[in-house]
Amino acid sequence: DTGVSQDPRHKITKRGQNVTFRCDPISEHNRLYWYRQTLGQGPEFLTYFQNEAQLEKSRLLSDRFSAERPKGSFSTLEIQRTEQGDSAMYLCASTRDPTGELFFGEGSRLTVL
Amino acid sequence: QQPVQSPQAVILREGEDAVINCSSSKALYSVHWYRQKHGEAPVFLMILLKGGEQKGHEKISASFNEKKQQSSLYLTASQLSYSGTYFCGTVVGIVTDSWGKFQFGAGTQVVVTP
Numbered sequence: 001d002t003g004v005s006q007d008p009r010h011k012i013t014k015r016g017q018n019v020t021f022r023c024d025p026i027s028e029h030n031r032l033y034w035y036r037q038t039l040g041q042g043p044e045f046l047t048y049f050q051n052e053a054q055l056e057k058s059r060l061l062s063d064r065f066s067a068e069r070p071k072g073s074f075s076t077l078e079i080q081r082t083e084q085g086d087s088a089m090y091l092c093a094s095t096r097d098p099t100g101e102l103f104f105g106e107g108s109r110l111t112v113l
Numbered sequence: 114q115q116p117v118q119s120p121q122a123v124i125l126r127e128g129e130d131a132v133i134n135c136s137s138s139k140a141l142y143s144v145h146w147y148r149q150k151h152g153e154a155p156v157f158l159m160i161l162l163k164g165g166e167q168k169g170h171e172k173i174s175a176s177f178n179e180k181k182q183q184s185s186l187y188l189t190a191s192q193l194s195y196s197g198t199y200f201c202g203t204v205v206g207i208v209t210d211s212w213g214k215f216q217f218g219a220g221t222q223v224v225v226t227p
Contacts, residue, residue, distance in 0.1 A: 031213060042115075042200045042217040043155065056214055091154065093215075099143060099162055102202065102215060104154035 002026070004105035006092050012111045013082055021077045021108040025094030032075050033102070034067055035091040043091055049075060082112045114139060116203045118218035125191045125225045133186040133221045135201030144177050144184040145202040145215065148195075155200060159186070188223065196225045 005024045013019050025032045030051050035043035046065065047057045051072035064082075069075040079086055089107045116137045123131050135144060143162045146169075147155035159169030161177035161184055169175075173195075175186045188195055198220040204213060 033215060035217070040220075042118075042220045045214065045216050048214060050213070097213070099160070101157040101160065101168075102145065102147075102155075103157075104147075106154050 004092055004094055004103050006090075006105035006108050008108060009106060010109045010111075012113065014113050015084060016081055018078065018080045019082055019110060020079075021090050021092075021110075023075045023077070023092030023094075023105060025074070025092070026103055029094035029096050029103070030072065031095050031097065032069055033093045033095075034075070034077050035093065037089045037091055037107070038087075046077070046090075079110075082110075084112045086110060087112045114205070115216050116144075116201050116218040118199075118201055118221050120221060121219070122222040123224070125188070125195075125223065127191060127193060127225055127227055129191055131188045131191065131223065133188070133199050133201075133223075135184045135186070135203070135218055137182045137203050137205065139182065139203075139205040141177075141179065141182050141184075141203050141205055143204045144175075145204075146173075146175060146184075146186050147200045147202060147217075148197045149200065149220075150197040158199075191223075191225045193225050193227065196223055198222050 007022045033048040034046040037043045047067045049069040064080045067077045091107045092105045093102045146158040149155040177184045200217045200220045202215045202217045
């Protein structure tokens with residue numbers, strides 16, 4: 001069990017650029033979640049997957065955000081045309097089933113200048 | 114849909130007790146509690162499931178009132194290591210193929226002083 005890993009850990013970009021984050025969940029976990037967290041706030045739900053199927057996407061997200069989980073393994077979160085308001089920590093988590101513990105990665109911190 | 118936590122912050126002396134509350138406007142299947150220290154990922158504390166089952170591996174207790182859709186986390190005889198931000202996470206609804214969305218409260222900051 002190597003844990004949930006996220007890459008990159010830190011990303012600084014200029015407004016208008018596209019960024020992509022990757023999450024590798026624990027291998028036997030079929031559910032994968034993406035959250036956004038800003039300072040002093042709880043993790044804000046973005047989207048989640050069961051295997052390769054994206055089950056729900058937050059209405060808070062604009063069309064600039066997209067997430068994929070090809071083959072039900074790793075997942076990517078892409079943000080197009082970044083804005084300063086996108087600056088946050090992006091957390092990935094995985095679990096075997098919703099009655100069990102949610103395992104978080106260390107997060108990918110995005111700074112948009 | 115986001116659960117509501119209270120209080121927003123609490124300051125304790127080592128050895129004192131505190132209670133953190135979490136409430137939802139929707140029927141809950143489970144409540145999860147996590148603690149996050151500054152600059153780190155949230156760490157699992159406990160799960161409380163509908164029907165009374167609890168799973169946890171810390172010396173921190175919690176309760177789950179299904180009818181009131183509320184949960185409370187009890188920090189007893191607090192230690193310095195209890196400092197951090199505590200989040201409740203909830204899973205609502207009934208079991209379906211698309212079930213299992215975790216949503217988190219805004220958090221309760223706990224500071225334990227010597």
